[in-house]
Amino acid sequence: MHIPDGFLDAKTLVATGALAATGVAIALRQAQKHLPPRRVPLLGLTAAFVFAAQMINFPVAGGTSGHLLGGTLAAVLLGPSGAVLAVTSVLIVQCLIFADGGLLALGANVFNMAIVGGVGSFYIYRALYRLLGEGRGQMIAVAVAAWCGTIMAAIVAAGELSLSGVVAWRVGLVAMAGVHALIGVGEALITTLVVLAIRRARPEILSEAGPIATGRPATEMLAFGLLIALGLAMFVAPFASSWPDGLERVAQRLGFQHRAVTTPLMPSPMPDYALPRLGPAVWNTALAGGVGTALVFLLALGVTWLVVVRKRQRGQPDRRSRRA
C-alpha cells in the first residue's frame, strides 16, 4: 500500500503532509510526557523488529507468499503513540534506503499506515478488548482490529488517489478495498497468532508493558480521533456522497422534491456541505468536510465532558478502576 511519488497532486500532498506531521508531533509529545526513559530504546527496536518480521514470508495459496505488515501488532504492543513512532520509522527507512514509498508521498503513507491503520486499529482493539474481556476475547479483538486497520488504510489511500485525479473513486475503492480485504484476513491471522505466541512465551509483555493496563491519557485519544476524522472528511467524504441520498432519491421519484421548504427556518452556514464561492467542487466538499468535522468533534467533546466528568464527580467508579 506504499504510495510512490508521482501519484498524488499538490493539494493532496500538502493535506496529507500536514495531517501526518501533526500526528507524529502528537505522538512525540505523548511519548516524551508518558514514556519512561527505560523504554525509549524499545521504540527503535520494535521498528527494527517490524522490519525484520516483514522479511519472514508466509505461504499463501498457489505458490505466492505474504508477510506481516505490523501496524496493528505495533499498536497492540506499544500503544498508539509508540506505534505511530515505530511505524513512521519503518516507513522512513523503507523510503530512504529501499525507495519503497515516495519521499513526497511519505506524509500520505505515514497518515494511512501509521495513523489510520495503527492508531485506528488500536482503539478498535481496546474497545473490543474491554467489551469481550481476557482470553479468547482479546484474540478476537486483535484479529478484528488488524483487519479493520488494513482496510481503513486502503480506503483512505483510495480516497487520496481519487482526490488527486489518478483513479475514479469507485474503481479505486473497489480495487483497493477488495485486494486489502483479502490481505487484511492474512494480516489478522498472522497478528493474532503472533500475539498468542507472545502471550504464551512472556505474558507480562502484554499485561505490564501493554498499553491497556496503564491508563492512557484521554487527550491522546481525542487528538488522534480528531486527526483521523479530519482525514476521513477530506479524503473519503467528498466521494462518498456523490450519489443522491435515500430521501432525495425518493423525493425525486415521487415528484415532491420541489415542495421541500426552500427557505429554512435557520439559514445553514454550509448548504449541501459546500462552502459558498470557493474553488472546484471536490476540494470544496473536502474543506467543508474538514470544517464540519471540527465542529462535530467539538460538540462531541462537550457532550463527552458533560457525561464523563459529571459521572466522575458523582463518584461512580469507571470500569478501569474496577478491574484494577
Add this chain to the structure above:
Amino acid sequence: MRHDFLDRWSRLDSPIHRLPAGVKLPAALGLVVLVVALPRASWRAFLGIAVLLIDMAVLSRIPIRFIAWRLLTLEPLALGVAGLALFQPDGGRIFATLLAKTTLCLFTMILLSNTTPFSALLAVMRRACVPALLVSTLALMYRYLFVLTDEAQRMRRARMSRTFRPGRWWTWRILATVIGQLFVRSTERAERIYAAMAARGWK
C-alpha cells in the same frame, strides 16, 4: 552482519558519493517536487531528467544491473495503481504520464539511497531540527535492523532444520511463534541497550 548487502552500494567511492548528504537530500527532494509538478505528458522534460539521472548513475559507479533490478522490483506496485487509471476517460495518457513520473521519482530515490549512507541522512535530519526522539528511534532502528534480520534468518534456519510437518496451517503457527519469539528477544535486547546507554551517561 551478513545483511550488509541491504545498503552496500551506499559506501562506494565516487564523485557522487563524496558530495555532502546536506546537498544530495535537498537536491533529490527538489527533483521529485519538479517531476511531480510537471504538467501531464511533458515528454521532453521527462526525457531531459531521465538523461540527467542516467548520467549521475554512470558517474556514481553503482552497477546499472542493480539499479535496473531495483526499478523492476518496485515497478509492479506502481503499475498496479496506474493500471486503475485506465478505467477512466483519457486513461491511456494518464497511465503513461503516471508511469513516467513514478519511474523518474523511483530512479531519483534509488540513486539517493545508494549514494548516501543512512547515518549521513540522519545527521542532515538532526541539523534540520527533526525532533531528537524521532532521530534516535531511527538511528537505533537502523543499527539493529541488520542484527534482528540476521536473528530472524537464524531462527528461520533453525526452524527449517527441525520441523518437518506438512500443512499450511502448521507452518503459519510456527512462523508466528518465530515472530513472537523475535519480539521477545527484541525487548530483552532493548533492556540491555538501555542499561548500556545509562551506563554511558545517557540522560
